[in-house]
Amino acid sequence: MEINPTGYVPALMFDDGEVLTENVAILAWIADRAPELAPQGHLGRFRLLEMLSFLATEIHKRFPTYLSLPEEAREPTGQQIVHWFGFVAGRLERxxxxxxxxxxxxxxxxxxxxxxxxxxxxxxEPLGEYIARIEQRPAVQAALHREGLA
Structure with a gap:
């Protein structure tokens, strides 16, 4: 709550004290500063915003609901989560x-x-292979280690 008044993560505090919140905004900000981390082309920025919004609203938002339900009531929400992961898995062919x-x-x-x-x-699939490949990136290894997840 000290950095983000909503109490949520993520929150990015700049040196001047300004705060930027929400995954979509923070990741778009990063992509603007590191164009190699953004899709190219005349619609690249908008395709990025489209995908970030999809991930936030169709997958990410379902996890708090799923985790707040008693185990015996989780199956419908869990099926929705897997369904939308299936949609993005179809985008990983390259x-x-x-x-x-x-x-x-x-x-x-x-x-x-x-x-x-x-x-x-x-x-x-191919999400299992995708996770394993990205998990081997040095920056991901460093982040997982820093967070005590490695």
Whole structure:
């Protein structure tokens, strides 16, 4: 609550004290500063926002509901989560969500899929291989280690 008045994560505090919140906004900000982490083309920025919004609203938002339900009532929400992971799995035919290049949307999908597998979800292929490949990236290894998840 000290940084983000909503009490949610993520929140990015700048040196001047300004705060940026919400995954979509933070990841778009990162992509603007590191264009190699954004899809290219005349619709690249908008395709990125489209995918980030999809991940946030169709997958990410279902986890708090799923986790708040008693185990015997989780199946319908769990099926929705797996269904939408199936949709994004179909986008990985060339390695990443936007083809052969890793983007901030892949970082978000990795976080969601990695967490889902640790909750016991059986995700459709090629998400298993995708998670394993991204998990081997040095920056991901460093982040998992820093968070005590490695």
């Amino acid at each position: 390695g990443y969500l936007f083809g052969e290049t890793f983007t901030v949307a892949d970082a978000y999908l990795f976080q969601l899929a990695w967490g889902a597998t640790h909750l016991g979800f059986a995700l459709p």
